[in-house]
Amino acid sequence: MPSVMGKRFECSDHGAQYMVTKAGAGDLSCTDAGQDGPNQLGKRYQCATCEATLLCTKAGTGIVCCDGAPMALLAAKTLPSSD
Ligand SMILES: [Zn+2]
Numbered sequence: 001m002p003s004v005m006g007k008r009f010e011c012s013d014h015g016a017q018y019m020v021t022k023a024g025a026g027d028l029s030c031t032d033a034g035q036d037g038p039n040q041l042g043k044r045y046q047c048a049t050c051e052a053t054l055l056c057t058k059a060g061t062g063i064v065c066c067d068g069a070p071m072a073l074l075a076a077k078t079l080p081s082s083d
């Protein structure tokens with residue numbers, strides 16, 4: 001399914017759930033977790049191509065993909081250190 005803001009993406013095979021926090025043009029799917037492990041609860045994942053962003057609301061055993069490519073963990077923005 002294409003990512004629509006506020007929509008939930010549920011992965012029944014891997015038991016994971018995601019909330020779309022930014023819409024994108026790509027098609028969402030999922031695959032088995034690789035060496036980096038499954039998606040983690042409370043983390044955001046972003047598509048490098050269409051910039052769709054998903055929040056993991058339930059951790060499972062898989063990773064979310066956009067147009068077949070695994071979405072990358074979106075690092076939390078940190079304030080620049082003052083030293
Ligand atoms: Zn899955």
Ligand SMILES: [Zn+2]
Nearest residue numbers: 026047050066
């Ligand atoms: Zn995408």
